[in-house]
Amino acid sequence: MQFRSSVMFALGGVALLSACSSVDNSGTAVPYGGNPLTYGNSVSTAIAGEEPTTNFGKALKAEYIAYAQREADEWYDFFDADFFARKAGKVADNETILPEDPANWRFDEEEIAQKRAVRDDLIALLDNGGREAMPATAAIAQARFDCWIEESEEGWQTDLISQCWKDFEAAMSELEGDKVVAVVPVEPTESRLFTIFFDFDSVAITPVSERVLDAAAEQWAQSMGEINVVGHTDSSGSASYNLKLSERRADAALSELTGRGIKASSVDTDAVGEGDLLIPTPDGVREPRNRRVTISVD
Numbered sequence: 001m002q003f004r005s006s007v008m009f010a011l012g013g014v015a016l017l018s019a020c021s022s023v024d025n026s027g028t029a030v031p032y033g034g035n036p037l038t039y040g041n042s043v044s045t046a047i048a049g050e051e052p053t054t055n056f057g058k059a060l061k062a063e064y065i066a067y068a069q070r071e072a073d074e075w076y077d078f079f080d081a082d083f084f085a086r087k088a089g090k091v092a093d094n095e096t097i098l099p100e101d102p103a104n105w106r107f108d109e110e111e112i113a114q115k116r117a118v119r120d121d122l123i124a125l126l127d128n129g130g131r132e133a134m135p136a137t138a139a140i141a142q143a144r145f146d147c148w149i150e151e152s153e154e155g156w157q158t159d160l161i162s163q164c165w166k167d168f169e170a171a172m173s174e175l176e177g178d179k180v181v182a183v184v185p186v187e188p189t190e191s192r193l194f195t196i197f198f199d200f201d202s203v204a205i206t207p208v209s210e211r212v213l214d215a216a217a218e219q220w221a222q223s224m225g226e227i228n229v230v231g232h233t234d235s236s237g238s239a240s241y242n243l244k245l246s247e248r249r250a251d252a253a254l255s256e257l258t259g260r261g262i263k264a265s266s267v268d269t270d271a272v273g274e275g276d277l278l279i280p281t282p283d284g285v286r287e288p289r290n291r292r293v294t295i296s297v298d
Helices: 036-048 055-075 078-092 109-133 135-154 158-176 207-223 239-259
Strands: 009-011 183-185 192-197 227-231 267-271 292-297
Touching: 036 055, 036 078, 055 078, 055 135, 078 135, 109 135, 109 158, 135 158, 192 207, 207 239, 207 292, 227 239, 239 267, 239 292
Parallel strands: 227 267
Antiparallel strands: 009 183, 192 292, 227 292
């Protein structure tokens, strides 16, 4: 999955929860992450699978399939497309699938607490008869919450983040009746993190990464601050080779950024090879999410 900084929302008047929630996450049955090579099979399996027996299940399956297809067809994000296609398949198997737990995504402790507070409210409404009384609305609420989580983690499609949140908020308000979800935006942090990913042993910039770099350049144009670019690899290959590969990836990102008008003097580059794995793995493992460059824009 792509990982970038998030747009944060906090519950008005609600104290931050601890990062350790009492929510039962057993319903998040799909392993975190997706595989771009299996997306086609995953979405075909979900579509061809038997229809869930509940109206909520049918609506939720349709929501996840539509989101998976949009991730693939519009944004070429086959990691997340595969993830949500497999989640749709779990719904098709009549499993009770819960909204995404923010702790399974790349957020800091404060963001996890804020987003878990929202998730707790959603699960409470679903468990309190929302799935049965308003199945279509409940499905939209869960799917848009997951959209908000996924897009917030990526952090670059700000319009989509806002739209997912607005749709979620509207569905929650409908589920609650005359109650209103009291949510206020939190000011963004001083710096924003953007992440681009690479194919195995490659420094080529993908179409998805082009969009991330565009967003990073737009952020810099607004702040005119400093940029820190750090190259990474997975643990496959020797440490010395991976260090050089991470340097090449950082240089590729730097070239793309300066090509978008960013002053080279504003950019600091670093390379850590396999020394800072996003997903901890044993040596020699090809993990797509570790093959990345992070771009921090002050």
